[in-house]
Amino acid sequence: DIVMTQSPDSLAVSLGERATINCKSSQSVLYSSNNKNYLGWYQQKPGQPPKLLIYWASTRESGVPDRFSGSGSGTDFTLTISNLQAEDVAVYYCHQYYRIPQTFGQGTKVEIK
Amino acid sequence: QQQLQELGPGLVKPSETLSLTCTVSGGSISSSSYYWGWIRQPPGKGLEWIGSIYYSGSTYDNPSLKSRVTISVDTSKNQFSLNLTSVTAADTAVYYCARHSVSGTWYSAFDTWGQGAMVTVSS
Numbered sequence: 220d221i222v223m224t225q226s227p228d229s230l231a232v233s234l235g236e237r238a239t240i241n242c243k244s245s246q247s248v249l250y251s252s253n254n255k256n257y258l259g260w261y262q263q264k265p266g267q268p269p270k271l272l273i274y275w276a277s278t279r280e281s282g283v284p285d286r287f288s289g290s291g292s293g294t295d296f297t298l299t300i301s302n303l304q305a306e307d308v309a310v311y312y313c314h315q316y317y318r319i320p321q322t323f324g325q326g327t328k329v330e331i332k
Numbered sequence: 333q334q335q336l337q338e339l340g341p342g343l344v345k346p347s348e349t350l351s352l353t354c355t356v357s358g359g360s361i362s363s364s365s366y367y368w369g370w371i372r373q374p375p376g377k378g379l380e381w382i383g384s385i386y387y388s389g390s391t392y393d394n395p396s397l398k399s400r401v402t403i404s405v406d407t408s409k410n411q412f413s414l415n416l417t418s419v420t421a422a423d424t425a426v427y428y429c430a431r432h433s434v435s436g437t438w439y440s441a442f443d444t445w446g447q448g449a450m451v452t453v454s455s
Contacts, residue, residue: 220396253436257438259441259442268428268430271443275440280443312378314441314442316432316439319392319395320395321384322381323378
Protein backbone atom coordinates (compact mmCIF):
# COMPACT_ATOMS: atom_id res chain seq x y z
CA ASP A 220 0.00 0.00 0.00
CA ILE A 221 1.10 3.60 -0.55
CA VAL A 222 1.42 5.25 2.85
CA MET A 223 0.57 8.94 2.98
CA THR A 224 2.24 10.86 5.80
CA GLN A 225 1.18 14.40 6.56
CA SER A 226 3.06 16.97 8.61
CA PRO A 227 2.45 18.57 10.95
CA ASP A 228 -0.44 16.82 12.71
CA SER A 229 -1.74 20.21 13.75
CA LEU A 230 -0.84 23.85 13.38
CA ALA A 231 -2.09 27.19 14.64
CA VAL A 232 -1.85 30.17 12.32
CA SER A 233 -2.85 33.79 12.80
CA LEU A 234 -5.67 35.20 10.70
CA GLY A 235 -4.33 36.53 7.42
CA GLU A 236 -1.15 34.47 7.65
CA ARG A 237 -0.08 31.43 5.64
CA ALA A 238 -0.66 27.78 6.57
CA THR A 239 1.48 25.09 4.95
CA ILE A 240 0.66 21.39 5.11
CA ASN A 241 2.99 18.73 3.76
CA CYS A 242 2.14 15.29 2.45
CA LYS A 243 4.68 12.61 1.61
CA SER A 244 3.83 9.39 -0.20
CA SER A 245 5.82 6.20 0.27
CA GLN A 246 5.86 5.69 -3.52
CA SER A 247 5.60 8.09 -6.41
CA VAL A 248 2.05 8.94 -7.49
CA LEU A 249 3.21 10.50 -10.75
CA TYR A 250 2.08 8.69 -13.89
CA SER A 251 4.75 9.37 -16.45
CA SER A 252 2.51 8.71 -19.46
CA ASN A 253 0.34 11.74 -18.78
CA ASN A 254 2.59 13.60 -16.32
CA LYS A 255 -0.21 13.76 -13.74
CA ASN A 256 0.17 13.35 -10.01
CA TYR A 257 -2.75 11.33 -8.68
CA LEU A 258 -3.02 13.37 -5.51
CA GLY A 259 -5.94 15.27 -3.99
CA TRP A 260 -6.52 17.51 -0.98
CA TYR A 261 -9.71 17.71 1.09
CA GLN A 262 -11.04 19.97 3.82
CA GLN A 263 -13.28 18.49 6.51
CA LYS A 264 -15.17 20.57 9.06
CA PRO A 265 -16.80 18.96 12.13
CA GLY A 266 -19.94 17.01 11.31
CA GLN A 267 -19.47 17.44 7.57
CA PRO A 268 -18.17 15.23 4.79
CA PRO A 269 -14.80 16.02 3.23
CA LYS A 270 -14.79 18.67 0.53
CA LEU A 271 -12.47 18.40 -2.45
CA LEU A 272 -10.12 21.38 -2.70
CA ILE A 273 -7.36 20.27 -5.08
CA TYR A 274 -6.92 17.39 -7.54
CA TRP A 275 -4.05 16.34 -9.82
CA ALA A 276 -1.91 17.86 -7.03
CA SER A 277 -2.41 21.44 -8.17
CA THR A 278 -5.77 21.87 -9.92
CA ARG A 279 -8.22 23.82 -7.82
CA GLU A 280 -11.77 22.47 -7.72
CA SER A 281 -14.45 24.80 -9.06
CA GLY A 282 -15.65 27.27 -6.43
CA VAL A 283 -12.65 26.83 -4.14
CA PRO A 284 -11.10 30.18 -3.13
CA ASP A 285 -7.79 30.93 -4.77
CA ARG A 286 -6.09 31.26 -1.37
CA PHE A 287 -5.91 27.45 -1.51
CA SER A 288 -3.11 26.10 -3.68
CA GLY A 289 -1.42 22.76 -4.18
CA SER A 290 2.09 21.98 -5.35
CA GLY A 291 4.61 19.18 -5.57
CA SER A 292 5.31 16.11 -7.65
CA GLY A 293 6.32 12.50 -7.28
CA THR A 294 6.32 11.85 -3.54
CA ASP A 295 6.28 15.30 -1.93
CA PHE A 296 3.30 17.61 -1.93
CA THR A 297 2.17 20.79 -0.22
CA LEU A 298 -1.18 22.44 0.43
CA THR A 299 -0.86 26.16 1.09
CA ILE A 300 -3.60 28.31 2.55
CA SER A 301 -2.60 31.93 2.12
CA ASN A 302 -4.38 34.71 4.00
CA LEU A 303 -5.98 32.26 6.46
CA GLN A 304 -9.62 32.99 7.23
CA ALA A 305 -11.68 31.91 10.26
CA GLU A 306 -13.75 29.60 8.05
CA ASP A 307 -10.60 27.65 7.09
CA VAL A 308 -10.45 26.02 10.53
CA ALA A 309 -10.76 22.34 9.66
CA VAL A 310 -8.89 19.08 9.22
CA TYR A 311 -7.13 18.67 5.88
CA TYR A 312 -6.39 15.33 4.22
CA CYS A 313 -4.24 14.34 1.27
CA HIS A 314 -5.35 11.37 -0.84
CA GLN A 315 -3.61 9.25 -3.44
CA TYR A 316 -5.75 7.62 -6.12
CA TYR A 317 -2.87 6.24 -8.16
CA ARG A 318 -2.77 2.71 -6.78
CA ILE A 319 -5.22 0.29 -5.21
CA PRO A 320 -5.93 0.64 -2.36
CA GLN A 321 -6.53 4.37 -2.46
CA THR A 322 -5.11 5.84 0.73
CA PHE A 323 -5.40 9.03 2.75
CA GLY A 324 -3.04 10.89 5.01
CA GLN A 325 -3.81 10.93 8.73
CA GLY A 326 -5.05 14.52 8.60
CA THR A 327 -3.74 17.91 9.71
CA LYS A 328 -5.81 20.08 12.02
CA VAL A 329 -5.62 23.81 11.30
CA GLU A 330 -6.58 26.24 14.05
CA ILE A 331 -6.43 29.98 14.60
CA LYS A 332 -3.60 31.29 16.77
CA GLN B 333 -25.78 19.24 -9.51
CA GLN B 334 -25.67 15.65 -8.36
CA GLN B 335 -26.40 14.74 -4.78
CA LEU B 336 -25.70 11.51 -2.95
CA GLN B 337 -27.56 10.17 0.07
CA GLU B 338 -26.63 7.18 2.20
CA LEU B 339 -29.30 5.04 3.80
CA GLY B 340 -29.02 2.16 6.18
CA PRO B 341 -29.46 0.93 9.75
CA GLY B 342 -27.63 2.87 12.40
CA LEU B 343 -26.98 -0.23 14.51
CA VAL B 344 -25.67 -3.63 13.46
CA LYS B 345 -24.91 -6.59 15.72
CA PRO B 346 -21.44 -8.16 15.75
CA SER B 347 -20.94 -10.94 13.18
CA GLU B 348 -23.89 -9.68 11.11
CA THR B 349 -23.85 -7.90 7.75
CA LEU B 350 -23.77 -4.14 7.38
CA SER B 351 -25.81 -2.97 4.38
CA LEU B 352 -25.89 0.56 3.05
CA THR B 353 -27.40 2.10 -0.07
CA CYS B 354 -26.43 5.33 -1.78
CA THR B 355 -29.05 7.05 -3.89
CA VAL B 356 -27.83 9.36 -6.62
CA SER B 357 -30.07 12.29 -7.57
CA GLY B 358 -29.64 15.02 -10.16
CA GLY B 359 -28.06 12.75 -12.73
CA SER B 360 -27.74 9.19 -13.93
CA ILE B 361 -25.58 6.64 -12.18
CA SER B 362 -25.18 5.07 -15.63
CA SER B 363 -23.07 7.96 -16.84
CA SER B 364 -19.81 6.79 -18.35
CA SER B 365 -18.14 9.79 -16.71
CA TYR B 366 -18.09 8.56 -13.12
CA TYR B 367 -17.09 5.91 -10.66
CA TRP B 368 -18.94 5.59 -7.36
CA GLY B 369 -17.19 4.86 -4.11
CA TRP B 370 -17.52 4.09 -0.41
CA ILE B 371 -15.25 5.61 2.23
CA ARG B 372 -15.52 5.26 5.99
CA GLN B 373 -14.29 7.23 8.99
CA PRO B 374 -14.20 5.77 12.51
CA PRO B 375 -15.13 8.29 15.21
CA GLY B 376 -12.34 10.80 15.68
CA LYS B 377 -10.13 9.10 13.10
CA GLY B 378 -9.09 9.41 9.46
CA LEU B 379 -10.53 8.25 6.17
CA GLU B 380 -10.40 4.73 4.74
CA TRP B 381 -11.35 3.89 1.16
CA ILE B 382 -13.54 0.78 0.99
CA GLY B 383 -14.07 0.38 -2.73
CA SER B 384 -15.44 1.84 -5.95
CA ILE B 385 -17.75 0.67 -8.71
CA TYR B 386 -18.50 1.64 -12.31
CA TYR B 387 -22.04 1.55 -13.68
CA SER B 388 -21.11 -1.57 -15.65
CA GLY B 389 -20.50 -3.38 -12.36
CA SER B 390 -16.71 -3.33 -12.50
CA THR B 391 -15.37 -2.92 -8.96
CA TYR B 392 -12.17 -2.11 -7.10
CA ASP B 393 -11.99 -3.08 -3.42
CA ASN B 394 -9.60 -2.46 -0.55
CA PRO B 395 -7.74 -5.77 0.07
CA SER B 396 -7.45 -4.89 3.78
CA LEU B 397 -11.12 -5.75 4.20
CA LYS B 398 -10.29 -9.33 3.30
CA SER B 399 -13.16 -10.10 0.91
CA ARG B 400 -15.84 -9.03 3.42
CA VAL B 401 -16.94 -6.30 1.01
CA THR B 402 -19.44 -6.47 -1.82
CA ILE B 403 -20.27 -3.35 -3.80
CA SER B 404 -23.08 -3.48 -6.33
CA VAL B 405 -24.99 -1.10 -8.56
CA ASP B 406 -28.68 -0.93 -9.47
CA THR B 407 -29.00 1.35 -12.45
CA SER B 408 -32.80 1.03 -12.51
CA LYS B 409 -32.97 2.65 -9.06
CA ASN B 410 -29.99 4.98 -9.56
CA GLN B 411 -28.38 3.43 -6.50
CA PHE B 412 -25.25 1.61 -5.48
CA SER B 413 -24.80 -0.47 -2.36
CA LEU B 414 -22.28 -1.72 0.15
CA ASN B 415 -22.44 -5.01 2.01
CA LEU B 416 -19.84 -5.67 4.71
CA THR B 417 -20.03 -9.09 6.31
CA SER B 418 -18.92 -10.40 9.73
CA VAL B 419 -18.75 -6.94 11.29
CA THR B 420 -16.99 -6.17 14.55
CA ALA B 421 -16.73 -3.07 16.71
CA ALA B 422 -13.80 -2.00 14.51
CA ASP B 423 -16.30 -1.43 11.68
CA THR B 424 -18.07 1.29 13.66
CA ALA B 425 -17.74 4.42 11.54
CA VAL B 426 -19.39 7.09 9.48
CA TYR B 427 -19.83 5.60 6.02
CA TYR B 428 -19.72 8.00 3.08
CA CYS B 429 -20.65 7.41 -0.53
CA ALA B 430 -18.90 9.59 -3.06
CA ARG B 431 -18.37 10.17 -6.76
CA HIS B 432 -15.15 10.36 -8.71
CA SER B 433 -14.70 11.24 -12.33
CA VAL B 434 -13.32 8.93 -14.98
CA SER B 435 -9.96 10.12 -16.22
CA GLY B 436 -8.56 8.20 -19.15
CA THR B 437 -8.46 4.57 -18.08
CA TRP B 438 -8.55 5.42 -14.38
CA TYR B 439 -10.30 7.96 -12.14
CA SER B 440 -9.80 11.21 -10.33
CA ALA B 441 -10.37 12.41 -6.77
CA PHE B 442 -13.74 12.27 -4.98
CA ASP B 443 -15.54 15.44 -6.00
CA THR B 444 -19.01 14.87 -4.57
CA TRP B 445 -19.85 13.29 -1.22
CA GLY B 446 -22.95 12.23 0.65
CA GLN B 447 -23.54 13.53 4.16
CA GLY B 448 -22.52 10.23 5.69
CA ALA B 449 -24.31 7.54 7.69
CA MET B 450 -23.16 6.62 11.18
CA VAL B 451 -23.13 2.87 11.73
CA THR B 452 -22.47 1.42 15.16
CA VAL B 453 -21.63 -2.24 15.64
CA SER B 454 -22.85 -3.36 19.04
CA SER B 455 -24.93 -6.08 20.61
